[in-house]
Amino acid sequence: MCEPKKPKRILMGPGPSNCHPSVLAAMAEPLVGHLDPEFLTIMDETQDMLRQVLKTRNELTLPVSGTGSAGMETCLCNLVEPGDRVLVCVNGVFGTRMADIVGRLGGELHTVEAEWGKHFEPDAVEAAVRECSPKVVAIVHAETSTGVRQPLEEVSRIAHEAGALFLVDAVTSLGGCNVDADGWQIDAIYSGTQKCLSCPPGLAPVSFGPRAMEALEARRTRVPSWYLDMTMVKKYWGADRTYHHTAPISMIYALNRALKVILEEGLEARFARHRLNHRALVAGLEALGLEMLVAEPYRLPMLNAALIPEGVDDRRVRKALLNEHNIEIGGGLGPLAGRVWRIGLMGHSCTPQNVMLLLGALEELLKAEGAPIRPGAQGAAETVYAEA
């Protein structure tokens, strides 16, 4: 029964990120039943901490028993009925995925598009909203496929002025930069555990505000998914404790622990840490001569898309990073495949040490590729840390 240990990867891709050792230890705690009083306490605690991290008072705030994409499907399938008009803002993989799901639900899909790597200007969204008067406006806060951070306050105002629900994908942002669900008047929001929450993949925190709850209660049809039907799931997570499905106990132990780690660090300190390591990484990449895909004001701290220099073999470099340096970074998706690397600085993976290791390794590998790079990547990053 002796097994080779899994490799200790430094996870600097688009997720999963590395976990705090106490989070991994929580995964291995002995199981209790999903209606055990001890477990119900952990559920309550987890919901309370999720509310703190999401900055919301929404009662319906809980981890869905699936990965981030299950969170996306949960928000859409509970709020979109056949024939409902939905405006999806598409500037990457995850906007595209939301649009796909709306189609499957029989919603009347409208999209507003921006180039991959660009954010949405409020004007563009406003024009689209005016044209289709949607029931829901859906947008991605942190587009993991491009590294774009989408400012949300103006879009929220536009959605609400048109009487629409405002639905936000915060899979990659939550726990790594400010996500203010109540302050930004977000009606429905979902995330995933394996990004800046630094918990293994397998749960999708979701939260529904009062307007979303009203829409849920006013449905003309049943939620098409039994598994993700919030009218039932909320009864298990609420005071009733009505059995719905067996909760993924160990994953909830781990999320509970990961949220404690986050709140012990403090949200603002955590966001500052992500910003600082991001600035150091970008300084190092730019010192090497690499260009960032996204314009500076709209860059995510936790997902950095750098253009791959001409003549460099994307796969060879990533393979060498993994095999020789034990570092995972991500490749590009869709139109960006082969054109960018996606470098994650998420949660427990977001450290000066990891930034330095990656910059050193990249410098070496790009030299080996014969790329016209400049030396001094680590020095440039060090300067950022020294000045901080």
Add this chain to the structure above:
Amino acid sequence: MCEPKKPKRILMGPGPSNCHPSVLAAMAEPLVGHLDPEFLTIMDETQDMLRQVLKTRNELTLPVSGTGSAGMETCLCNLVEPGDRVLVCVNGVFGTRMADIVGRLGGELHTVEAEWGKHFEPDAVEAAVRECSPKVVAIVHAETSTGVRQPLEEVSRIAHEAGALFLVDAVTSLGGCNVDADGWQIDAIYSGTQKCLSCPPGLAPVSFGPRAMEALEARRTRVPSWYLDMTMVKKYWGADRTYHHTAPISMIYALNRALKVILEEGLEARFARHRLNHRALVAGLEALGLEMLVAEPYRLPMLNAALIPEGVDDRRVRKALLNEHNIEIGGGLGPLAGRVWRIGLMGHSCTPQNVMLLLGALEELLKAEGAPIRPGAQGAAETVYAEA
């Protein structure tokens, strides 16, 4: 960061069951990326072992990223399109749940019912099939709400003679008694990890045979769930490795380990162990004067429903078992609420020691309740073990 340890419960309810220590240890292994070559090897291995445990050669055999109910929804939402006639056999909670899902999918639902605690006679299913000519016949192999084992070979023959797909719920049976997916010509089957596979809850093994694959390819409409769409999920688990959603890495480590534990024990030895402990438990319960809900030939070894003696307080006894003896057993559901206890003997929880502990504790608690019980429960169980 020091946390109180979770209580070490003896899990003898309807699931989750206790896990082998090496399975819990696998949960805590450091993460790798979901496209890491090391992880792809673990995926292949896991699929191969799942095929062995399911006794199938089906290529599409994989763990869905959700709990057992997500497996149910996966099988139904991939195979049932709006207007499709589906016959669901309902004799407990899980048949009821399948019927609910068929309705949500817009299928034309037909049911054949049996009393909770009874199995289906092939004749009854045959008559119902003749009446509705369904595309799918769906049935529960091991009804967790009652403890009924449903023989499947005749029902399979009836379904296929009518040209229907044969869909089976093996959530509670898989890994604890014979499940012969190919031998019984099952077209689609799902299970859960937290029962006799003795892995934490969070994954749902599913397998589709050639006829189910044909039905999937011949769909007129898209699968309504993006998350559970097997036409896409299979590309990640197949040779393409196309990114769909981030797999729950740690859960798959644990399932991989749990399947190794099962295959090292050997399927037949494992089934014999479940049968023996079941016989000992029943002998002990009957010695106490308790009656079993299900007739002997149709009892599941891993889920034992015993009638609660008159005058005994269901909740008080279960609470005392949990708080004083650290043993979890399940209460009844639906029409059986307050009428039965559901005693699980699943996977790693299925041991003579646990049988003895429970019988001793029950004897003591039933005496305290003033129930007219006979002594000697443990002795009766010991006799079964001695004769084995």
